[in-house]
Amino acid sequence: MRDFEFLEPATVGEASRMLADLGDNGRAYAGGTALMLGMRQRMLTPSHVVYLGKLEALRGIAFDPHQGLRIGALTLHAEVARSPIVQQHYPMLASMASRVANPQVRNQGTIGGNLCYADPATDPPGCLMALGAQIVLSGPGGERVLAIEDFLVDYYVTALTPGEIVTEVRLPAPAAGADGRYARFLRTAAEHRPLASVALSVRREGDFCVEARLAVGASTPIPARLHRAEALLTGKAVTAELAAEAAEIVAADINAVSDMRGSEDFRRHIVRTVARRTIAGLFGVAAD
Structure with a gap:
């Protein structure tokens, strides 16, 4: 692994500006399970790593019976799996999250980081697609919301533009008979x-x-x-x-x-x- 600068923004806006300024030389660090592997293998060689772990606004799970489910991008797979809210209203999602990779990844990896990595052989994207998920992005141009079908573009490719960060995953409220x-x-x-x-x-x-x-x-x-x-x-x-x-x-x-x-x-x-x-x-x- 090559040397790099470790940056710790205090807000989503600051993180977005850092990533926009760094371009291809910067990488966002959420859970780090995929990023660190890529860097150790020198598949990725960023000069700067932007750590998102201090952005509390990107954490948490909330449910409204009319608006549906909101999952912060830094929420761990294990947190999704054991959430009483998710288990009650979206049991398929809780079941999927409980089986992601292995215990180490579930307790370190984040739902937002997983989606940004866009590994085709991972669990969350397909499950979220079947549930009608929307992905919330924040960047230099403001906030935008994409259906997950539009967010996932190709093999390891997403619709993220320079400086954009996934902030939240939204699911519609379950209908009667869901x-x-x-x-x-x-x-x-x-x-x-x-x-x-x-x-x-x-x-x-x-x-x-x-x-x-x-x-x-x-x-x-x-x-x-x-x-x-x-x-x-x-x-x-x-x-x-x-x-x-x-x-x-x-x-x-x-x-x-x-x-x-x-x-x-x-x-x-x-x-x-x-x-x-x-x-x-x-x-x-x-x-x-």
């Missing part, structure tokens, strides 16, 4: 990064699907909504046959990646299996 499930596939129990993930958020009346949001991650360059599968599920009683048909559409419609962890065909097969089991399991029908 339910959901997050599932992931790991090759072995020792793995921390899923090979495929499926997040399904629905409004339901018994086995009848009123509305669906389905996102696939890890096997795609960025998490993606599967609109054809959502449309198939919407307005129908979910059966094992319907779950299987929707899963076939999911596998056909994803932009599957091919790398050393698996070919496109293998990833489509895994996604198809996980999607079928997720849909069927949520509605209590047989998956196989």
